[in-house]
Amino acid sequence: MYAYDQYDQAMVDARVAEFRDQxxxxxxxxxxxxQFKPLRLMNGLYLQLHxxxxxxxxxxxxxxxxxxxxxxxIARKYDRDYGHFTTRQNIxxxxxxxxxxxxxxxxLASVEMHAIQTSGNCIRNISSDQYAGVSADEVTDPRPLxxxxxxxxxxxxxxxxxxxxFKICVIASEQDRAAMRxxxxxxxxxxxxxxxxxxxxxxxxxxxxxMVAPEIRDFVPFGQVVSYLEACLRVYNRYGRRDxxxxxxxxxxxxxxxxxxxxxxxxxxFAQMKTLGLDPPLAELERIAAHFxxxxxxTGLSDAIDLxxxxxxxxxxxxxxxHKVPGYAIVNISLKPIGGxxxxxxxxxxxxxxxxxxxxxxxxxxxxxxxxxxxxxxRKADLPALWKALEGADLATANLDLISDIIACPGLDYCSxxxxxxxxxxxxxxxxxxxxxxxxxxxxxxxxxxxCINACGHHHAGNIGILGVDRKGVENYQLLLGGSGAEDxxxxxxxxxxxxEDGIVDAVEKATDVxxxxxxxxxxxxxxxxxxxxxxFKEALYA
Amino acid sequence: xxxxxxxxxxxxxxVWWTGTGWSIHVDDAIDVGDKGEQIGKAExxxxxxxxxxxxxxxxxxxxxxxAHIKDRIxxxxxxxxxxxxxKPADPTAGNWVI
Numbered sequence: 001m002y003a004y005d006q007y008d009q010a011m012v013d014a015r016v017a018e019f020r021d022q023x024x025x026x027x028x029x030x031x032x033x034x035q036f037k038p039l040r041l042m043n044g045l046y047l048q049l050h051x052x053x054x055x056x057x058x059x060x061x062x063x064x065x066x067x068x069x070x071x072x073x074i075a076r077k078y079d080r081d082y083g084h085f086t087t088r089q090n091i092x093x094x095x096x097x098x099x100x101x102x103x104x105x106x107x108l109a110s111v112e113m114h115a116i117q118t119s120g121n122c123i124r125n126i127s128s129d130q131y132a133g134v135s136a137d138e139v140t141d142p143r144p145l146x147x148x149x150x151x152x153x154x155x156x157x158x159x160x161x162x163x164x165x166f167k168i169c170v171i172a173s174e175q176d177r178a179a180m181r182x183x184x185x186x187x188x189x190x191x192x193x194x195x196x197x198x199x200x201x202x203x204x205x206x207x208x209x210x211m212v213a214p215e216i217r218d219f220v221p222f223g224q225v226v227s228y229l230e231a232c233l234r235v236y237n238r239y240g241r242r243d244x245x246x247x248x249x250x251x252x253x254x255x256x257x258x259x260x261x262x263x264x265x266x267x268x269x270f271a272q273m274k275t276l277g278l279d280p281p282l283a284e285l286e287r288i289a290a291h292f293x294x295x296x297x298x299t300g301l302s303d304a305i306d307l308x309x310x311x312x313x314x315x316x317x318x319x320x321x322x323h324k325v326p327g328y329a330i331v332n333i334s335l336k337p338i339g340g341x342x343x344x345x346x347x348x349x350x351x352x353x354x355x356x357x358x359x360x361x362x363x364x365x366x367x368x369x370x371x372x373x374x375x376x377x378x379r380k381a382d383l384p385a386l387w388k389a390l391e392g393a394d395l396a397t398a399n400l401d402l403i404s405d406i407i408a409c410p411g412l413d414y415c416s417x418x419x420x421x422x423x424x425x426x427x428x429x430x431x432x433x434x435x436x437x438x439x440x441x442x443x444x445x446x447x448x449x450x451x452c453i454n455a456c457g458h459h460h461a462g463n464i465g466i467l468g469v470d471r472k473g474v475e476n477y478q479l480l481l482g483g484s485g486a487e488d489x490x491x492x493x494x495x496x497x498x499x500x501e502d503g504i505v506d507a508v509e510k511a512t513d514v515x516x517x518x519x520x521x522x523x524x525x526x527x528x529x530x531x532x533x534x535x536x537f538k539e540a541l542y543a
Numbered sequence: 544x545x546x547x548x549x550x551x552x553x554x555x556x557x558v559w560w561t562g563t564g565w566s567i568h569v570d571d572a573i574d575v576g577d578k579g580e581q582i583g584k585a586e587x588x589x590x591x592x593x594x595x596x597x598x599x600x601x602x603x604x605x606x607x608x609x610a611h612i613k614d615r616i617x618x619x620x621x622x623x624x625x626x627x628x629x630k631p632a633d634p635t636a637g638n639w640v641i
Binding site: 474 | 550552553554555556557587590593594610611612613616617620621622623624627641
């Protein structure tokens, strides 16, 4: 894992001191809310429905046991004993007192964490593949580039006031586990003629105008990625709209210019940028990459797993994925117990996951955009003990990528932007499909719920997506089918008129019935939808 | 009736204008008539409350019910964590929101 150097630490410590002073001035009445709001937002502090909300950055979703324990400590000491892991691999606290915020940031800084650039029209936390470094299908580990981009984008003076917020994702395998093409810039590291470079996609996103990012360049040499991104951002900063926040994301610019024209402008800019010496020297790239060297795996381990316990076998078949090193496995910890709140974890659960990471996974955890946790380096021999420990803390639900592994935004229960509640709908659907056998029968089915058009719950990318809207003061839910955030990326299509809270649960069940009645051998829900189209689903839903 | 609401500056708590100050209990809210905006501006200028705004509500006996679901959730707390809301002992409290 990356460890701060003196510059990283000094920057974060200075920001804590600055925000402490700003907060004191606000509490003393020396700053108005209008003056203070942009300052607190730069430190991830929102004013939400019930209280202040703090969003803490977890760079590319990776953190140590020590950092995870600090997240538990903050939940316990300053919040109401829980945190919410988000679809951007961050964590949010919902009940923060303003006076406590500087102390929280100081606590975070003590473990090399912060909340900088988790809000505002700047480059946000860089997201990545939760299986980075351990997946057999990647061409290289994407985290060193993600870390380089974290450093490049932190306090970047030219990109602190972009037309709108900006999200970058880095992956390094053809299998996309991070919704890469639904980011403002998606980067896929590829190998071409033996050389590692970046395939660049620009202008993706969800929200009110969902778009899949088109490819802007098929290969940028690894050593020129920073220059190329500078060029992409510069073109956006210059031509992106600032007159209408709903038209200000880079996806609108790329769409309105057309990918070819945007590409041409970037290339023109890049021709100049790459001569300026912006790209880090090889030694710096190697310094960063060294932090991500593989942990000291044992050799000669057995791949055998005793699956005689049926529940354990079920959990292994669902939650455990292949690791590139013999004798090891990737373990997905579900934060989606049936009837629970997707992404929420108590301080005790967070502490436990930190302990288990320390004991079984080289002291490292990853947060996924699907609001789960990954232990990336578990010896197969340790799986039974790990499962037992998770089971005792309600963390052993076996539902990865099944219908109850629901992504849901906080919705109207917490969010001031939301129009409808997301969590109760997620809970009701999970309860409707609680039977493990039924979930297994349905197979891979990614269901995603947003409580408003901003799409924090990724409803556009759900095989089944649900969008909550406000219809004359009453919650109403639109159903979308056929979306995907993976390598077969697609935007879901709205089925038709919306449903009330109970009606949407019935509608989801009807959609799954259509799938079961029409699927062919080996077809996933999304495959069947693509083959048979919307008509049979509409017929069942609106008969 | 019209009632005035906002968030406490220091805690962020949802608060309701009582005529003399701010309460976390919506039932303490008074009808501000057409004075809500004026009161809100004065209270915000005095740094006692954040982003005050006026909403429609209805009084039923001693209870006050905001007209919109968003404000009812603000008044009660998250419907999915009633233990964290203002009526933790009432398992049916969430029904009031809907």
